[in-house]
Amino acid sequence: MTNAIIRAQPPLDFIPERFHPWVRRFVKVALPGWVRWQTDLVNIKVSNAEVLAQLYGDFQAGKNRFAIAFRHPAPEDAYGLAHLLWHVVPQSAKQLGINLQPVHSHFIYDRGIPLWAGNWVGKLCSRLGGVSIQRGKLDLVALKSARQLLANGRFPLAAAPEGGNNGHNEIVSPLEPGVSQLSFWCVEDLVKAERTEPVYIVPIGIQYRYINPPxxxxxxxxxxxxxxxxxxxxxxxxxxxxxxxxxxxxxxxxxxxxxxxxxxxxxxxxxxxxxxxxxxxxxxxxxxxxxxxxxxxxxxxxxxxxxxxxxxxxxxxxxxxxxxxxxxxxxxxxxxxxxxxxxxxxxxxxxxxxxxxxxxxxxxxxxxxxxxxxxxxxxxxxxxxxxxxxxxxxxxxxxxxxxQGGNPFPRPSLGKREALLTVGEPICVSDRWSDYKQSRRKAVAALTKDLQGALEALIVDSGE
Structure with a gap:
């Protein structure tokens, strides 16, 4: 059956971030079983995790601030990102001799997700450090919260600059400028506070590959x-x-x-x-x-x-x-x-x-x-x-x-898949501060264009 709406409802209020460490610990333990039960993913491969490990080490030492800009080809992307942050980055840091506190990120998610996934998803995202945003308007409350987290939050901030999943492994949809603008705001806030941490955007590519061609x-x-x-x-x-x-x-x-x-x-x-x-x-x-x-x-x-x-x-x-x-x-x-x-x-x-x-x-x-x-x-x-x-x-x-009037999700499974995550080279937003002061619009557009190119460069050839 389709999720048709036939009744008017109260307004969609902002869901604030209310991170709870025990929720993160519980989800970390439960996630592998959930992935095996709910998805066809059987493996998650990560390249260049040492880049994030070094950035997290500097972040936790108060030496930088950064945003994670990830590709969004499928609904399962969150599972790969969680595996990257909770397992692979700590392992990579250990190999590099970097002592990290628990690795996590705040994140921005679509306020509409709890409408079709259930209200409990909104509560879970909130307690995992997520910030809800309404994509179709200037959601000032959400942007203010995201801006504060990027500059002062306990963790970095993750977002999908494509806005939604596009169903394609090897096509990056035109990026929305939100991540770029938030990053420049972060630089601005640090300058006003006379803080010297550089601000970065870290592009992360995500793709999926069938274990056997289906x-x-x-x-x-x-x-x-x-x-x-x-x-x-x-x-x-x-x-x-x-x-x-x-x-x-x-x-x-x-x-x-x-x-x-x-x-x-x-x-x-x-x-x-x-x-x-x-x-x-x-x-x-x-x-x-x-x-x-x-x-x-x-x-x-x-x-x-x-x-x-x-x-x-x-x-x-x-x-x-x-x-x-x-x-x-x-x-x-x-x-x-x-x-x-x-x-x-x-x-x-x-x-x-x-x-x-x-x-x-x-x-x-x-x-x-x-x-x-x-x-x-x-x-x-x-x-x-x-x-x-x-x-x-x-x-x-x-x-x-x-x-036919139905709900297309969940989709039919065509076979077992593995996720491929590739961490790209960080883009230093602080180095573009003078450009931003001269023309905010041009600087945001240029950064968004460069981020688009960086994400496209992370696409791995799926040729067989």
Whole structure:
């Protein structure tokens, strides 16, 4: 069943950080068993952990402040980061002769997570040192808390500058500027306090690799999607424009393209019939390029439908538009006038519920777009690995499930995986302080661009 919202609710209040050491100790003990029970991860590999070990040693000696900026390709990223900080970094520090206190980090998480994961998750994140933030607005309370923690907190501060997971191991979504801005604020706060600690951002790459290429599982899931989409047994074939490694991969790619094209045609028809979307005309010489163009046009049309309902202007990137739509929906669902100590009439309650239900329905268009923000149209063709096939098939599974009114999470498992975490070279933000004083906007943009490049450079080739 989908997690549809049919009732208006009290406002989403900020969840403050309330770190408790015993909660960290309990989760550290319980996490390995939880990972084995709830995920298909069987191994976590880490490269360059000594970089973090040295930084933590200096941090605990009062010699620096730093933020951890990690890639966010999947919901399981938190497990790999916890393993990195709680196990690998202390081990690496011991080998380097660095005596560390318990290694941990504060972190920023989406305020919407407890809505679908349960209120207990918000309480757990709070007691683990997390700070909730509403992504679609200028959440001043959350930013003030995060700023204070980065400059004065007991631990470094971790955040995902991509904003949300994009489902791709080898594509970094356009970064949001929050981590860069917080880091410059930290430098500013230290300068005002006449403190000399340098401020760093540490990029961390995260990827996943199947222990054994799950070609049979991909084939089986494709068959299920073909049946659910009404194209099982179709004789229509698509020949890729380049030669692929094996006949099996060529066949799978043809089926994947056929399914994507079929679903895209269905969605174009839906938005054309119901919302008057004009579909692009003409055929490109490259069928994959044409498919990508049609997809981007469809995503823009889906966002436009939601934006018109919420009376929003289409401004900024696709991610920016998604964030504003999410916030507009939340403002109609989670309302200040519905706090527990305030009463409204039964009729007013009924109208409020109706407004909330309609807002949630319109946000469905945005959720659909979120799943395909990073889709390029040539991702599998450029490197037809099992990982890239699996990522794309799972994204199509998300779409089909949403179209059927279901919740796409948890996703089906295609096989056992291992996580690959790579610690990058720290970026010294303090060295850019003079640039920031000259132009804050340019300095933040330049730092965000360099961080994007650093995260992209940490992508490990998944070629088999």
């Amino acid at each position: 070609w049979d599982a991909i084939d089986h899931l494709l068959s299920q999607l073909e049946t659910r989409s009404g194209i099982a047994g179709s004789s229509k074939k698509f020949m890729p424009p380049v030669e692929l490694p094996t006949a099996q991969i060529t066949n799978l790619y043809g089926r994947l393209y056929r399914l994507a094209e079929h679903l895209l045609t269905l969605m174009e028809g839906y938005y054309q019939q119901i919302y008057g979307l004009e579909c692009p005309n003409g055929e490109a010489a490259d069928a994959n390029a044409q498919l990508a163009t049609r997809l981007q046009h469809l995503l823009n049309g889906a966002l436009d439908v939601a934006e018109k309902y919420f009376d929003l202007r289409p401004k900024g990137s696709v991610i920016d538009r998604c964030r504003r739509l999410e916030q507009a929906g939340w403002e109609r669902i989670f309302r200040e006038d519905l706090r527990d100590d305030m009463a409204i009439s039964a009729v007013e309650r009924g109208l409020a519920d109706r407004i909330a239900e309609e807002a949630d329905l319109r946000m469905w268009h945005m959720r659909l777009v979120e799943s395909f923000v990073a889709v390029t149209g040539r991702y599998v063709l450029e490197k037809p690995t099992a990982e890239r096939f699996a990522e794309t098939v799972l994204l199509l599974t998300d779409m089909v499930t949403r179209l």
